[in-house]
Amino acid sequence: MKKDLLLFFALIIAALSAHAQTDSERMNKLIAELTPLDSAYKAQYENKDYSAAIQSINQMLKIWNGMELSKEENEKYGAAIKNSVAILYYNQACSYSLANKRKEAIDAFRQSVAYGYTNYRSAKNDEDFKNIQNDKKFKKILESIHQYDKLFILQHSKGYNKENTDSLPHFRYQSPENYPLEYTRNFFNLDSVAGNGDEISKFKNILKFVHDTIPHDGGNFGFCESDPIDIYNYHKTTGKGVNCRQLAITLCGMYLAMGYPARYVTCLPQDANDSDCHVICCVYSQKLDKWLWMDPTFNAYVEDDKGNLLSIEEVRSRLIANQPLVLNEDANWNNKKTYNKEYYLDYYMAKNLYWLECTDFNCFNPEPRFRDIKRTYIGLVPQGFTSKATEDTMLTSDPDYFWQKPATAKN
Structure with missing residues (x-):
């Protein structure tokens, strides 16, 4: 079982205030009842006391299933509760499997899917399911959610196409001689940060500097x-x-200050209702004559199996073609949690590389917080793709246009 699933009602907690209180007395009582049971379950699971873990889950399911919500409560919390119950049944399936109760494990997994569990890759690779992975019934249930796998969705997206892009703007990059960028270079002493190595080593050093200097908090849009x-x-x-x-804007600004054309790139999922996207940076290498993937959130860059650094487009293409990809060994979150290729690329970024978006002008302060400056955003999408998330974006399916080489920098 993935550790991320242990906090089964995290989906509800995410909707609460800092004090984990809702405006529903019934929900507050429910959370108070479930919290100690969840803590007990986690301890039992970690101690491999699977019989006790199953009992704790059964108690939690009894509480969930005995709930009677008002129409208003159901509208507000119903989806989160359903997702939480799906995870509970998934955890139950794991515990049954580890206890060698195969029939019960398969039944619980079936219930999890019925409640909306769709993480095909997690279930397929979960070591807790070793006892049932070869069972025909388990395989059939697993295959029923293959269509929701993020890599599967990406691999079945429509391709790109050469288009007439004369009406679309050229991408521009502010000159490092622009005063705010000159000031940025001196403020951070970026020449020292970058070091005396070659271009690529400078890219990596500045990437690591941003990652180590400013922590990531996905829930905070700094004011x-x-x-x-x-x-x-x-x-x-x-x-x-x-x-x-x-x-990503910080890293992009530092690259620009050093005279390296760079963009911050919003990587987005197919599902417009999925509010989780990811923003990374790409910097243009004169040495390699291409854009390079640089992600300051995870101190991440990507290579092929021969050690060649890759662009965002190359990573996406290789994911679709099931070609080898290598994530740098020191990729991590806030120097606290390491990430591997299977999660970061095959799941998380496969979900968020369905379509891409950039501003046409990368500069110091590209999205002013307190000034109303209109920016143009351009999206690279699979042929025919539109959604409510693309309404304010100029769209193209032409990768040659989108990833055009940088022109002379502008002030």
């Missing part, structure tokens, strides 16, 4: 301007981290 200095000062003043967008 500051969108430039490296303001974002850094916001963290130093408040002690808070910032979201992936602000980290």
